[in-house]
Amino acid sequence: MTLTMREAHRHADRILELVRSGVPEQANDPVAQSWSRCLNEYRLDPAKACEPAFVARVELEERRARRADVIACARYEMTTLYQQLADAEAAVVLTDTDGVIVHMVSSPEFAAEVGPLGLRVGGMWSETAAGTNGMGTCLAAAGPVSVRREDHFFTQFTQLTCSAVPVYDPSGEIAAVLDVTSRSSLMQQHLLVLLGMTARMIENRLIDARYRNAHPLHFHSRPEFVYTLHEGKLAVGDDGRILAANRSALFQLGLQSMEDIRSHRIEDLFQTSLEDMLQRSTSASFHPVVTYRANAALRFFAVARRPASDAKAPMVAGPTVAANAGQLAPARTPARLAAPKPASGTTFKDARLVTHLDTARRVIARQTPVLLCGETGSGKEVFARAVHEASPHAGGAFVAVNCASLPETLIESELFGYRAGAFTGAQRTGRRGKILQADGGTLFLDEIADMPLELQARLLRVLDERQVTPLGTEETHAVDFQLISASHQHLPTLVREGRFREDLYYRLAGIELQLPPLRDRSDRRDLMLAVLAAEAGGAGSLSAEAERLLLEHPWPGNIRQLRHVLRTAAALADGKPITREHLPTLTHVATAPALPPQVSPAMRLAVSMADDAGGDDLPVKLNPIQANERQVLLQLLEQHRWNVSNVAKALDVSRNTLYRKLHKLHIEVSHPD
Missing domain, CATH: 3.40.50.300 (P-loop containing nucleotide triphosphate hydrolases)
Known part of the structure; x- marks a missing residue:
């Protein structure tokens, strides 16, 4: 979206009018406050274009080195968030405390489009450099913020929507800003929740990374929330003194800051000692045990562990590193691990x-x-x-x-x-x-x-x-x-x-990892030829028309359906090149009769169809009724993308009953995808 000159001037006039009018109800609006800072403190002009600013390569590497542990803890969380968003026109961005982008996850196409705007690693997005924007305004406001299109100070950024949250280090200071910038209209409130969850995962990982020699203690007032995002987490020294805590721990304990909690020992917070908690946790196989808030009747469920750096420690990760980041540390290390080797017999060209x-x-x-x-x-x-x-x-x-x-x-x-x-x-x-x-x-x-x-x-x-x-x-x-x-x-x-x-x-x-469906794979022709070679014993070939039909088919059943179609076609062709006539399920898919919703399950399985594709290549000859049942089930499986549960619901039968029927009719659904 590109604004015309008139729209750009209208946008600038709107900002100037609001700031100069000083509307009282706008006082708590972070965007209005940012506009005021941009005009009155930074002396920026919304009517002028913002020249993208970048730090030099040497300075960028120095900044990345200073934030190396933050980037390491954030890398996979950012990738996971990007995949969850499933938005090709979005970027997940991490900046340092000066608003300089130090890591970014996006599609190559979107990165190429927004790079000239300064949205790339090394770009400077503080308010002083880029006006009102998600990353810079989050730093200035020290809190979560959404900056929608026309909320941006400079007109060239109004094609974007940004949501950002601060990431805190174990000392309680802002260590970075996590941002999602998109050109599409995402639900900002929902996005802020996702960003907040991701930020908490990064923060919990930072505690583990920086306090490997400390005892991790997980707790919550409800046992089912231990080992989840909602748990409180403490890093406890050998002497029982609290070294670090996450934000959930501060909230649950009624403390305001890291300074408050660092002045305490574990005995000051709970009616227990570190050794007692370790012993009880070990005896309970590291399931939460009951403890109480010191000088109060508040009940908590907690688990304490030996330090991660302790070779004798049971390496069972809590959610802060392992569960939320997905890293599951083994309880024991195999005596010998095989060296990685290329995958045998499996190649991907997509x-x-x-x-x-x-x-x-x-x-x-x-x-x-x-x-x-x-x-x-x-x-x-x-x-x-x-x-x-x-x-x-x-x-x-x-x-x-x-x-x-x-x-x-x-x-x-x-x-x-x-x-x-x-x-x-x-x-x-x-x-x-x-x-x-x-x-x-x-x-x-x-x-x-x-x-x-x-x-x-x-x-x-x-x-x-x-x-x-x-x-x-x-x-x-x-x-x-x-x-x-x-x-x-x-x-x-x-x-x-x-x-x-x-x-x-x-x-x-x-x-x-989102695997593409067969219809979207760039290597589907090679895959079809490989499947045909396997099903036809290396003797199969395709006519030009058959290849066109295969490439243009939408493949709702994906590779499983492809394997079935080519197996049937190879059997019908009997060593000759496969033609259109050998692909009846593809040539007739548009005219296949639909099953009326009022038909009973029994009638649905017994309904007769005109032609029986795929019966001749079966190991056992089916009678005409079974052949028709088989074709109906194959049609239903394709309609439901080979989801057996959904087909069972459509037929109003149990999944076990359907599996027995599929087995009886020699329809494979359990072989590898």
Whole structure:
């Protein structure tokens, strides 16, 4: 958006008129106050263009070096926030306390467009340099601020909307400003909440980074909030003196500043000592134990740990570093980790996938969990295997668990295992769970959103303690594994709706990677040829018309649907080049009969269709009724992007019933994406 000369003068006149009129109700408006500073203190002219200012390269490197720990703690949080926003015309920005940008996350295209405005690393965005803007005004106001388009002082910035929050260091001083600048109309209040949460994660990580020799103490008045964003966190010295605290700790304890809390020992705050808290926390397997506020009846639940620098300390991270940043420190270190190696048999040519794979390989090497997001069938398990094969744990097993395909009654025993005779129907020899099988390797939890809430709590405990207790026994086993999760659902939405635990989400989402659907992949032609070669034993080929149909199809079922279509086509072609006639589900997709909503489930499965595509390549010959049922189910699966839960709801049958029907009709849904 470019303002005309008349609009620019109107914008400048509006600022001048408001400031000169001194309207009383504007007194507490941070934008109005900023305009006043810009005019009266900095002597800036809103009618003139603002020349972007940058610091020299040497000075920039010096500034980045001074803020190295802040940048390190913020880097992955900023990337995660950027991915959560899913806005191609947005940038997540970190500035130092002078308003100089020291780190930025955005798309290359958006960065190229806003770079000339000064929105790039090294750009100066203090109010004195750029007038009213998110970063500079946040520093001047020392608090969260939103600066919408026409709120900017200079007219060339009115195409942008900025929201910014301060990031505090453990001493309680502002260490940086975290900002989102966008050209689209985002919900600013919602964005400020997200920014505030991200800032708290960075602040908690800073406490851990700067006080590795201190004892971390996590507490809250409600036990379920320990190890979440809402917890209070203290860094406690060996002598019991408080060295640092996060803002939640100050609020819960009724203290105003770091100076107030640094004058106290742990005995001054709680009716306990450091050694007592450490002993009780260890005895409780680091689950919250009860304590009380000193000289008050306020009850808290707390956990204390040995310093992270202590080799004997149980490396179970709380939410401030591990859960919110996603870094899950292992309870034990494998004797020998395999060196990373290239992923065997899996290559990606799509630029986004190549970048995501490189990112995932780097972060998982530091025990940071990876959360893969994307449509059903978009290849999340294949991608996860590629990450595993290039990781330090490549020598261990890759264990995949599809949380959507297992009945709720079996997920617990499948994950945690059980001893012999633990329940009716259990194997006589017992069973090792998937978590134990993944020890030394990678655990891949597919469709994690479908995990029942009660099991989410138990999984959270395993991720905390890095120990697993099989069903029917009190025996615990230490485990060490890399964690990769995947979901086609938007987990933050499920968290807001109360259908997914917030604390588990932050443990899983060390970094979130959005995998593109097949229709958006730049390498889809190469992928189609590779899938065809695998399905046709290397003997398949495509006619020009067939290739065009494949490339233009929207692929609602993604790679899973592609594999099924090419498998059927290869069987129909029988060694000859695949033509249009061998792709009936693509050529007839526009005219496929819709199922009326009033049809009963039984009738839906028995409805007859004119042609039966895909029956000839089945290992078992189906009768005509079964063939028609199969085609109807395939159509429904494609309509619902191969989401079995949604298809079951559409048919008004249980998911287990549908899985049995799919198995009977030889429809694969559980093979890798």
